[in-house]
Amino acid sequence: MSVNHAATGVDRRELILMQAIPLFAATGYSGVSMRDIARAVGVSTAALYHHFPDKQALYLVAVDHAFTDKAEGIRRALAAGDPDxxxxxxxxxxxxxxxxxxxxxxxxxxxxxxxxxxxxxxxxxxxxxxxxxxxxxxxxxxxxxxxxxxxxxxxxxxxxxxxxxxxxxxxxxxxxxxxxxxxxxxxxxxx
Amino acid sequence: MSVNHAATGVDRRELILMQAIPLFAATGYSGVSMRDIARAVGVSTAALYHHFPDKQALYLVAVDHAFTDKAEGIRRALAAGDPDxxxxxxxxxxxxxxxxxxxxxxxxxxxxxxxxxxxxxxxxxxxxxxxxxxxxxxxxxxxxxxxxxxxxxxxxxxxxxxxxxxxxxxxxxxxxxxxxxxxxxxxxxxx
DNA sequence: GTCTATAGCCTGATAGAC
DNA sequence: GTCTATCAGGCTATAGAC
Structure with a gap:
């Protein structure tokens, strides 16, 4: 379904998540607006709504991504790892x-x-x-x-x-x- | 300066703080609006701005209040005490x-x-x-x-x-x- | 001190062109 | 898929009557 972006390794949707995670980590759900995320990614807010039905869904996927993507999991975080x-x-x-x-x-x-x-x-x-x-x-x-x-x-x-x-x-x-x-x-x- | 409210024990300003603290504790700074606080107190938002110059100031005083007012201090919190x-x-x-x-x-x-x-x-x-x-x-x-x-x-x-x-x-x-x-x-x- | 009313901006979300 | 333009509503904060 998603386009092959073998060159960059990430599709647009994942790029949005990668940009959103540190923002949510820094100022929390209500501290980040869809415009903030759009600006960080370099797209319009409307583009965000093409990939996610609403802000809450984007947040949920972003948190899930942040927690499970860091694959080996908690060890990294315990060992000091990711501040986000x-x-x-x-x-x-x-x-x-x-x-x-x-x-x-x-x-x-x-x-x-x-x-x-x-x-x-x-x-x-x-x-x-x-x-x-x-x-x-x-x-x-x-x-x-x-x-x-x-x-x-x-x-x-x-x-x-x-x-x-x-x-x-x-x-x-x-x-x-x-x-x-x-x-x-x-x-x-x-x- | 503040009126004597010996009967109730709290003046208006303190009442605002008492109502604001659990709200901020529950949903954080950007999760609480001045309208929310005003509604909880039972006054208009304009009244809030009579007692505090802006939202940030109200928040700061509220946090200070929550931390130092609980007089004996940390012991209560450590001992289980105040969820706020x-x-x-x-x-x-x-x-x-x-x-x-x-x-x-x-x-x-x-x-x-x-x-x-x-x-x-x-x-x-x-x-x-x-x-x-x-x-x-x-x-x-x-x-x-x-x-x-x-x-x-x-x-x-x-x-x-x-x-x-x-x-x-x-x-x-x-x-x-x-x-x-x-x-x-x-x-x-x-x- | 508190109110009503409102200015002016920012918000989440959508419509429709391309 | 992404854009521009926009809506309706919420936001902080202020003005001015009482």
Missing amino acids: FRALLQRELVDGDETRLKLLADQVFLEPYEAIVALAKELAPDLDPYLLANSVVGLVLFCFETLPLRRHLPGRKPEHEKPKTIAKHASALLVRALGVEAAEPDGGRSG | FRALLQRELVDGDETRLKLLADQVFLEPYEAIVALAKELAPDLDPYLLANSVVGLVLFCFETLPLRRHLPGRKPEHEKPKTIAKHASALLVRALGVEAAEPDGGRSG
Whole structure:
């Protein structure tokens, strides 16, 4: 159906999404107008309505795209990755549309979440594995979330902004709490 | 300057703020119109402009009010407290206006943050106290943040929504990580 | 201090030419 | 598929009566 754009690798529809995602991430749904998106893409608003029935649909597809397209998924975001991903996630968490959250849960978080829950059961049978899984993720994500605030708080060091430092801190804390070494790829997690 | 409203306890200006805060918390700055606020208060939009020069000013005062008025401050929010506080905080973290974040840091978070940092230095001298302080707060706040998402993930239990459960989980994790009992009011924290 | 009325702009969305 | 032109309505903010 869509024209072959082998030369560029993206068709028009995808180009619109790519331009829309950072805009929605930066200022949220009602902070971005169809005109803003059209200007970013370099087309008229009418062209947008050829590809998407309305603004809401464009937003939904854009969010879905941002979350699932970044294929390997959350690992990148946890490992520091895409700021747009984090911003969109924060916005979705606070805007709280049940339909979109369900989609986010099923299509993005279900698989890695279950993996972490399974690990949690193994490592700390006496703690609630679901809350623990959440805490593990939160130890990293919350650091990034609060970064803009902590920049204005005392004790700020440049390395606090580096993903590596944050990851190391979270690991150290978990090692102490769960009595294991940080997970190694060779699978030696029962020692 | 403002009329004495001893009977009601609030003047008009404060009434506007009280009505505006939950609106801004629910749908964000650009998601709330001056008409929405006026309707909630029961006055015309023109009346709003008598008390505040423009929408941005109203928003700033409202956020300030929400953060500092809840006097004892963060403890309530951490302990589960005000959903408006959490929602506004999440929105401010992601919207990232430097001026507002600075105000938030100085007037709301500075004091309790330093207290937690001091505690962190004592309990875990080998960990970064600033990151640890952040983690301590995050263990609780992140649970609330992700609640709307976790409702759609497996393993959901009703008690995961209860502040008490979340607090207990965070405590248990910290006890394991830092090798101390949960802080008791009698100050027995060096044993 | 609050109102009604309105200016002037921006919004989402559509019609119809090409 | 994309354009220009446009609609109806919402928006912030103001003017002026009371």
